[in-house]
Amino acid sequence: MEQLSPTNSLSAARRQSRSGFTLPEVIVGVVLLGLFLLMCIGMVRAGKRLLPGTALSVEGEVLPIAPSPAAFADSVKLHGALMERLNAARAVYVLGGSHEGLPTAASRLSGAPLAATALPVIGSFAAGLPTDAYAFHKAYASQLGPMATAATPADFSVVVIGPWNNQLAVTALIQVREKPVALDDASLPQNWVRRETQLYDVSGDTWKCTFLEKASVASAASIGARHFWYRYEEGRVAEEGPVMTVFPDPCLYAGTRGVAHDEPPLFSRFTYFLSVNP
Numbered sequence: 502m503e504q505l506s507p508t509n510s511l512s513a514a515r516r517q518s519r520s521g522f523t524l525p526e527v528i529v530g531v532v533l534l535g536l537f538l539l540m541c542i543g544m545v546r547a548g549k550r551l552l553p554g555t556a557l558s559v560e561g562e563v564l565p566i567a568p569s570p571a572a573f574a575d576s577v578k579l580h581g582a583l584m585e586r587l588n589a590a591r592a593v594y595v596l597g598g599s600h601e602g603l604p605t606a607a608s609r610l611s612g613a614p615l616a617a618t619a620l621p622v623i624g625s626f627a628a629g630l631p632t633d634a635y636a637f638h639k640a641y642a643s644q645l646g647p648m649a650t651a652a653t654p655a656d657f658s659v660v661v662i663g664p665w666n667n668q669l670a671v672t673a674l675i676q677v678r679e680k681p682v683a684l685d686d687a688s689l690p691q692n693w694v695r696r697e698t699q700l701y702d703v704s705g706d707t708w709k710c711t712f713l714e715k716a717s718v719a720s721a722a723s724i725g726a727r728h729f730w731y732r733y734e735e736g737r738v739a740e741e742g743p744v745m746t747v748f749p750d751p752c753l754y755a756g757t758r759g760v761a762h763d764e765p766p767l768f769s770r771f772t773y774f775l776s777v778n779p
Contacts, residue, residue: 557693557713559682564695565751567714573752579700579708580748580771586673586702589663593775594634595744596648597657598726607735609635609728613648614658620674620701621645621660630662632777633741634728655679657726657746659775665703672703677748679724682713692716696724696749712751723747743774 556565565572587593597614600607612635615621621644628640637660638645649656661673680695693713700708714722729742748771 572712576710592662655724694719
């Protein structure tokens with residue numbers, strides 16, 4: 502029988518110890534595995550945010566459900582065109598929305614968004630540029646057309662006046678509309694809101710962003726226009742201050758927060774303070 506020398510026994514023991522893992526090695530391995538799993542989870546969550554959202558057919562129209570990257574891209578294009586017109590504007594009028602600080606009998610409270618479905622054409626501004634949107638509509642009602650009926654608090658119109666071909670013109674009309682939608686599909690929430698923002702430009706181009714969102718989310722979005730006033734006295738003076746306009750956001754839910762123990766989600770809003778005299 503072969504006998505092992507002390508030297509051979511020591512070498513065998515060393516080889517046996519090297520075939521396992523020490524406690525520090527196990528700890529480091531577990532930490533690295535945890536970091537790898539966290540990276541994988543982060544990549545999956547990021548991928549889900551980039552995937553196109555689902556869509557629903559409503560009255561023959563296929564609409565994306567917010568949050569929707571595709572609808573958000575349409576909205577970015579629309580607002581890019583809007584900001585170009587606002588930068589060159591001589592006057593901006595917002596029709597529709599709520600009013601702060603006006604007496605209950607004020608005529609301006611009866612104002613509503615325009616019903617127009619095309620860019621109004623005003624050949625002459627001989628009546629001037631009034632200091633509030635209601636007076637602007639009254640002065641140019643024949644060119645602007647009637648106000649919308651049965652408008653919701655989230656509906657409003659923005660009329661931008663600026664230079665075009667060396668003279669003043671209506672350079673943009675933005676129509677923001679909200680419409681409740683009920684679906685018959687029992688597997689989906691019954692109450693939805695259809696959001697639409699459309700911009701008619703003096704160049705002849707038109708930009709549009711339309712999408713659906715759950716009614717429970719829509720109630721927290723604060724879409725609409727709030728008018729503020731510098732001075733107001735019925736029949737004597739009506740000097741409108743900046744109007745806070747909040748446009749629909751099809752990407753992230755503005756004003757919402759995460760569940761308990763989670764970080765608040767990122768949010769965005771298309772919000773403008775529009776002055777009659779920018």
